[in-house]
Amino acid sequence: MLCAGCVDHALESGETTPEKARAHTRQAILALCFGIGAWILSGGFLLLLALVAHSSDALMVGLLFLLVVIGNALLAAAGVGQALAALRTRGNHMILATAGLILNGLYLGVLVGLFSNPRGFLE
Amino acid sequence: MIWFACKQCGKRHGRPDNLAGTLVFCECGQGNRVPWSSTVSEPEPVEEPLVPVPPVPPPRARSEPGGFDLPPLRRRPGERRQPDPAYCLNHAEVASEQTCSDCRCPFCAACVTTLQGKTLCGPCKNLRIRRLSRPAHVSAMAIVSLVVGLIGFPVAFFLTLYAVGQQVLGKSAAGSIVIWLMALAVPAVALTLALLALREIETKPQVGGRSLAAGGAVSALASLLHSITLAILLFLRD
Numbered sequence: 001m002l003c004a005g006c007v008d009h010a011l012e013s014g015e016t017t018p019e020k021a022r023a024h025t026r027q028a029i030l031a032l033c034f035g036i037g038a039w040i041l042s043g044g045f046l047l048l049l050a051l052v053a054h055s056s057d058a059l060m061v062g063l064l065f066l067l068v069v070i071g072n073a074l075l076a077a078a079g080v081g082q083a084l085a086a087l088r089t090r091g092n093h094m095i096l097a098t099a100g101l102i103l104n105g106l107y108l109g110v111l112v113g114l115f116s117n118p119r120g121f122l123e
Numbered sequence: 124m125i126w127f128a129c130k131q132c133g134k135r136h137g138r139p140d141n142l143a144g145t146l147v148f149c150e151c152g153q154g155n156r157v158p159w160s161s162t163v164s165e166p167e168p169v170e171e172p173l174v175p176v177p178p179v180p181p182p183r184a185r186s187e188p189g190g191f192d193l194p195p196l197r198r199r200p201g202e203r204r205q206p207d208p209a210y211c212l213n214h215a216e217v218a219s220e221q222t223c224s225d226c227r228c229p230f231c232a233a234c235v236t237t238l239q240g241k242t243l244c245g246p247c248k249n250l251r252i253r254r255l256s257r258p259a260h261v262s263a264m265a266i267v268s269l270v271v272g273l274i275g276f277p278v279a280f281f282l283t284l285y286a287v288g289q290q291v292l293g294k295s296a297a298g299s300i301v302i303w304l305m306a307l308a309v310p311a312v313a314l315t316l317a318l319l320a321l322r323e324i325e326t327k328p329q330v331g332g333r334s335l336a337a338g339g340a341v342s343a344l345a346s347l348l349h350s351i352t353l354a355i356l357l358f359l360r361d
Contacts, residue, residue, distance in 0.1 A: 023331075081269070
C-alpha cells in the first residue's frame with residue numbers, strides 16, 4: 001500500500017516497476033538458456049558427426065547437423081533479442097543477461113564466419 | 124372476478140378470471156392457488172365517509188421573498204448532474220480550490236493530490252496508477268518482425284548459398300544477382316519492421332515486446348551480414 005506521494009517519487013526516480021523487474025529476470029534467464037542450448041546442441045551434433053564420419057550415415061548426419069546449426073542460429077538470434085531487452089530494462093540480473101548476450105552473439109558470429117568462408121564455397 | 128380466502132389467515136382475495144390456476148401470495152406469506160371459481164362470496168363495498176381536504180397553497184419560487192426551499196429534483200436515469208464549479212464535487216458545502224487535470228472537475232484541497240506534477244482527484248489518480256502498473260501490451264509489429272526475421276534467416280541463408288553456387292559454376296551473373304537480391308529482401312523487411320517496432324516501444328511506455336523486436340532485428344542483421352559478406356567475397360574473387 002503506497003500513498004500518492006511515494007508513487008510519484010518512485011515514478012520520478014525511474015524506479016523499476018515489479019512488472020519490469022519480472023520481465024528483466026525472465027529475459028535474462030531465457031537469453032542464457034538459449035545461448036547454452038544452442039552451443040550444447042551444436043556441440044553434441046558435431047560430436048555425433050565426428051563419430052559417424054567414416055560410416056555410411058555420415059551424409060545424413062551432416063545434413064541433420066546443418067539443419068540443427070541453422071535452427072540453433074534462430075535460437076541464438078532470439079536469445080540475443082532477449083538479452084538486449086533485459087539489458088535495456090536494467091535490473092538485478094545484468095550478469096546473466098550479459099552472459100546470454102555473449103553466448104548467443106558468439107554463436108551467431110561463429111556461424112556467419114563459418115558459412116561466409118570463401119574457401120568452403122568458392123574453391 | 125374470482126374470490127377466494129387465504130388458507131392460513133383467511134384474508135379474502137380477488138383475481139380476474141384469466142388468472143385462474145396461478146399462484147398468489149398473501150400478506151401472511153402463504154401461497155394460494157387461484158381457484159377456477161369463487162370459493163367465498165364477494166365482499167360488499169365499504170363506503171368510507173368523505174373527509175374534507177384542506178386546500179394546499181401553490182408553492183412559491185425560491186427567488187420570491189419567503190419562498191420555500193424546495194428539495195432538489197431527483198435526476199432521471201442517465202441524466203448527468205451538472206456540478207457547480209464554485210463548490211467541491213465531493214463536498215457540496217465546501218468551496219472548490221483545485222481542478223483535476225484529467226477530469227476537469229472542481230474539488231476542494233482535501234480531495235486532490237499531486238502525481239507526476241499534475242493535480243488529480245482520487246479516481247483519476249487511481250486510474251493513472253492502474254494504467255502504469257498494467258503490463259504493457261505486446262506490439263504486433265514486433266511479433267511480425269520476429270516471425271519474418273526467423274523465416275527470413277534460413278531463406279536468405281540457402282538462397283545466398285544457391286546464388287554463390289550458380290556463380291561458381293559459371294551460370295548467368297544476372298540470375299545470381301536476382302537470387303541474391305531475393306535473399307536480401309526478406310531480412311530487409313524484417314529489419315525495417317523491427318526498427319519501427321523498437322521505435323514504437325521506446326516512444327510509447329504502454330507498448331511492450333522489445334525482446335521480440337530485438338530478436339527479429341538480430342536475425343535479420345545476421346542474415347544480411349551473411350549474404351552481403353558472401354557477395355563481397357564473391358565480387359573480390361572475380
